[in-house]
Amino acid sequence: MMRMIAAIDSRGGLATDDGIPWTLPTDQKFFVETTRSGVILMGFGTYVEFHSPMHGRTNYVATRRTSALKSGFVRVPDAAEFVCDHADETIDNIGGAGLFRSTLSLADELVLTRIDVDFHCTKFFPPFERDFRLVTESHPIEENGVRFTFQMWRPHRAR
Numbered sequence: 838m839m840r841m842i843a844a845i846d847s848r849g850g851l852a853t854d855d856g857i858p859w860t861l862p863t864d865q866k867f868f869v870e871t872t873r874s875g876v877i878l879m880g881f882g883t884y885v886e887f888h889s890p891m892h893g894r895t896n897y898v899a900t901r902r903t904s905a906l907k908s909g910f911v912r913v914p915d916a917a918e919f920v921c922d923h924a925d926e927t928i929d930n931i932g933g934a935g936l937f938r939s940t941l942s943l944a945d946e947l948v949l950t951r952i953d954v955d956f957h958c959t960k961f962f963p964p965f966e967r968d969f970r971l972v973t974e975s976h977p978i979e980e981n982g983v984r985f986t987f988q989m990w991r992p993h994r995a996r
Contacts, residue, residue: 844868859983874926877894880933883936930944947989974988
């Protein structure tokens with residue numbers, strides 16, 4: 838099972854060229870708790886943002902680059918093949934935008950933090966609402982002047 842975990846702004850934005858433009862401690866805690874499954878899949882751009890691997894998890898990086906990765910990260914040359922080969926495990930796909938785009942059709946679940954503000958992002962989560970249905974949504978939370986909810990989406994058709 839592969840689930841995508843992301844926080845997106847009111848326009849589906851994931852980040853600016855300078856990184857994630859919001860600081861929401863409740864969302865950060867939710868992310869850490871949600872990704873405890875042990876298998877993390879990230880794109881190269883997301884990997885670059887990490888100083889070290891996420892503790893207690895296997896950290897896979899989907900990249901065709903052949904340069905050495907930092908200690909604790911494992912290269913995956915083909916994300917779609919990796920997801921199919923590990924279908925019996927829960928894979929937490931944490932993006933970024935390119936990895937989300939290339940693997941959305943393989944997602945069994947979307948775990949989204951929906952932020953009610955436009956942060957003028959330059960990197961976006963792919964359109965998904967036509968192919969997925971909202972299953973659960975938390976009550977709105979407000980933190981640092983920003984209102985957001987946690988949502989779970991599943992595909993209309995079984996994968």
